[in-house]
Structures are given as C-alpha cells and as structure tokens.
Amino acid sequence: MNSIQKNRLKDQLFKFWGIACTLAGLVLLVIFIGGILVDGLSRIDWAFITDLPSRKAEKSGIWTPLMGSVWVLILTALISFPISVAAGVYLEEYAKKNRLSALLEINISNLAGVPSIIYGLLGLEVFVRIMHLGASVLAGALTLSLLILPIIIVATREAIKAVPNSIREASYALGASKWQTIWNQVLPASSGGILTGVILALSRAIGETAPLIVVGALAYVPFAPKGPLDQFSVLPIQIFNWISRPQQGFIDNAAAAIIILLFITFIMNGIAVYFRNKWQKKLQ
C-alpha cells in the first residue's frame, strides 16, 4: 500500500467516523423524543392546555404555567432586546479599542459562562428584595434578561461585523451622520442576524428552571398572570414538579408538557432559521 492509498483510506475512515458522530446525536434525540411522544402524546388535548393544576393527574392542565411562560418570554424580550442591541452597537461601532473596551468584552464573555442559578440568586436579592418587586413575573423576566444579555450582545456584534464596510462608506459619502448610517443602513442590514440571536437566546430562557425557582416562581398558581407584578409559574417548573411525583399519571402529564415546551422551542428555532435565510439572501 503506497502513501496515496494510505491517505485515501484515512480519508474514508474519517468520513465514516464523522457520519457515526453525527448519527449518535441524532439517534439519541430520536430515542428521547420518541419516548416522550409515546408517553405524552395521548395526554394532549384542549382541556390539558386550558385546565388548572390539580391533584388528580387526569384533571390537571398547564394553563397557568403556559401563560406564565408566555408572560415571562414577552417581558424578557422587551427588556433584553433594546439593552443588549444598544450595547452591541456601542461596542462594535462607537467604542474605541482601548483597555476599557477590552475589559468590557472579557466581562461580557465571562457573564455568558456564569451558571444560571447564580443569576437567580442575584435576581432574588436585587429585584425581589431590594427593588421590592416580589416573586413577580417582572422580577423573573428581569433575571432571565440578565441571563441572556451576553448571548444577544455577542450575536449583535457578530451580525454588525458581517455588514460590509462599503455600505457604511457609501452612506458617509452621501453625507449621512454616524447615527443616520447606523440606524438606516447598518441595523437594517444586520437585523436578520440580530433577530436570530434574540430568538435563540429566548428559546434558552424559556427552558430555564433553576433561576426562576430561586426568584420565587411557584409550583401551584390557580390564576394566569394579569399584570407584570403578579405571581407566576412556568412550564419547566411544572414539568419538574410532575416528574418527581409517584403516580404514573403525573409522569405522563410531564411528558405531555415537555412536548408542548419542545413545540414552542421548535417554532422559535424555525423562525430564527427563516430570518437567517432571508438575511443571507439579502446580503448576497
């Protein structure tokens, strides 16, 4: 066997190794989702979505945690979007490359690696106790906003970096100010990438349990939140609660709630993919 054949063989082996690695993740996902579908699919009906929690598994529904999740998601988006996009624009377009901005950058990347329960403890002290928001939807949303801020900031910067410099220069050449350039040219051109980042960050936020338990999200709430200062529960907490109950009925309920949560995440990821494709076409 000469060296060319050897290299070809290595090439083939690496290809199969790559296929095996890709399939391993996929097979695990299929087994996991399959198991959950078998357990939970028969449990999902309209009543399951609109009923309140109950001690009887077959009478329980997910209305209040579902509404809690929706409230938290919307508020988190409203809070985190303007702050993190503004921060990303500042760091990419305005900040001078000096020690201060290097320090800021390192800290933002560090924040992205902090365990989520630490954000929960911070939220409990700052939002719940010092700001007296109580265990409210708003306190939960503020905590989750902190959690996903670094993710959106990084995504925003990447999206802005990808905007060709020629667009900025053309804008300046026509006499536009810096702000006009950013607002009318850079942001629209990078909006697809920014939105993708925001949606992916939000789909992480919707699955978070630990920080919300610390902040004081509840397990049993017989009413959907009516305002940002109401108490709330969210889907992951309801799932966590059901899965540790002894009765099989509750475990099936947990599987059904997982399907709903997965469905929401898939839709959000789908929207993110749609925006990314649209954005890529536009730039080309």
Place this chain on the structure above:
Amino acid sequence: MKKLFFLASCTLLVTSLISCGNPAKKEANSQSLTGQISIDGSSTVYPITEAVAEEFRVNQPNVNVTIGVSGTGGGFQKFSRGETAISDASRPIKDKEIAACAENNITYIELEVAYDGLAVLVNPENTWVDSFTSEELKKIWEPAAQGKIMKWNQIRSEWPNEEIHLYGPGVASGTFDYFTEAINGKSGSSRGDYTASEDDNVLVQGIAGDKYSLGFFGLAYYAENKEKLTLVGVHNGESVVKPTLETVSNGTYKPLSRPLFIYINSAAIKKPEVVSFVEFYLENAAKLSEEVGYIALPAELYAKQKEKFKAFVELNK
C-alpha cells in the same frame, strides 16, 4: 370642556352608585372571601397542600392560594422574613430558623397535618431478607460503614456472600434528613457511597433492576410500584412491622414514620381568608392526604390540632 365635565360627573355618579351598592352585596354574601395566601416550603408536603388549595378554590373562588416548592429549609427562610403566610415542612423547625423568626418578630403555630412512612425496600428476587432491626439499618447506613459494610453476609451471616448495593435520597431531601436522624441518631450523618437521587422514581428503577439492592424512600412511591419492589418490615423493639396505613397511623411502625407540618404566621391570621383556609385544611387533611399517597392522623389528633389553632386565632385577634 362642557363635554368633559359631563363625562366626569357621569363617571362620578356611576362610581358612587356602585360603591353604594357594594356593602349590601357583601352582607348578603358574607361567606365569599377575597385575598391572597402565599405558601411555600417542602415538596413532600406540597401534594397535600395542593389538594387542599384545589378543593378550597371550589368554595372560595376569589381567594388566590399560591404554593411554592423551595424545600423545607428554603420555605422557612421566606417564612422568617414574613414573605409567606404558611410554610410547608417535612420536619420540625430548627433552632436556627426559630432564631431567624424571632429576629423579625414573627410568631407562628405548628400544626401536624399527616404522616409519611419511610419504606425500606429490596428487589423482588431477594429471597433472604424478611425484616431489619434498627441496629442492622444503622450498621448499614452509618458513616463508619463507608467502604466497610459491602456484603450482605456482613449484616447477618446466613445472608449471601454478595455485594450490597444501596439506594437512597440525596442530601438535600427532607427524607434523607429524617432517615439519618431516626436510624443514625443525627440528621444528615450517613455513609456517602450509595446511589443518591433527589428523584425517588430513579431509586425505584434502581432497586427494581438490581437483585442485590437495598434502598429507602417515601411510602407513596412504593404504593405506585408494588409489583416491582418488595417491602421489608422493620423491628420496632417488640415485633416486625411493615408500613401500612394502619401501622403508620397508630404509631407501631417505628422509627421510620414521621409527621408532616404546616406553620402559620400569626400576623397572617388577621386575614379571615387565611383562618378559613387553615380550618378547611384541618377539616379535609385526612381524606386528601390519603388521596395523594400519605397517611391520615388519627381523628383525635386532628381534633387537637383544630383546638390548638382556635386558641391561637383567639390569642392573636
């Protein structure tokens, strides 16, 4: 401007009419309460409190009862800051927590609401074990056993010369606290080399799939998995007793049955909805606790709790 004035006076008229009508309506329907009751604490007690809240809602739909599951310790932390009206607990309040309550001028009452039995379990293929004494359980689980008591025949010589595989709840669980206190004499002192999980369903799977296993957890989890596990009796000093509704309730299943509690803040009972909720709790705890897998107290004990609560309400009026 004229239009605005007209509108304003209209609104005034309507609001005054409504507020006039209100007292009469209230009197006619004095049973209907409104308000908010916040409860937090043990996830073991949670199913009972949830069941009570669910039934209470049928009578009093305008009282919003919310329940969290921060754990017994986490619940007391909030309770001692006055953030919750009622705290669920799977063990009595600790000295440190009593001090925290005193610091914030919070006085409270402790009420027993049900019993929970801790079941000791083996695999159904295990043919040699029929009972344990407390001493034998201690010999297996005490900290000194770590790395030493590894085989069944070290406990009783006639048992097989096979490795023993231990399963139990994790250290954060109230069940672990209770078991270690009842068996090893000190809450939290245990050997560490066993398979631990906070999710009792994981322990069920572990014991069901392992012939040489031994484990413990709440009786409710055994009741749901009777065909997969074998319940082992515990010697209470006089005879071997298996945990059942009867033996836990009458106290003969010793030392592995424990009471479950609720604690009520004295400031909260100035609100009639809280008093009404607690009364409703004690009235229905027997039926509802059994429905969710726990064991009711004897009837005279519920009567005692009711009296105790009544006196507490009088005292704090």
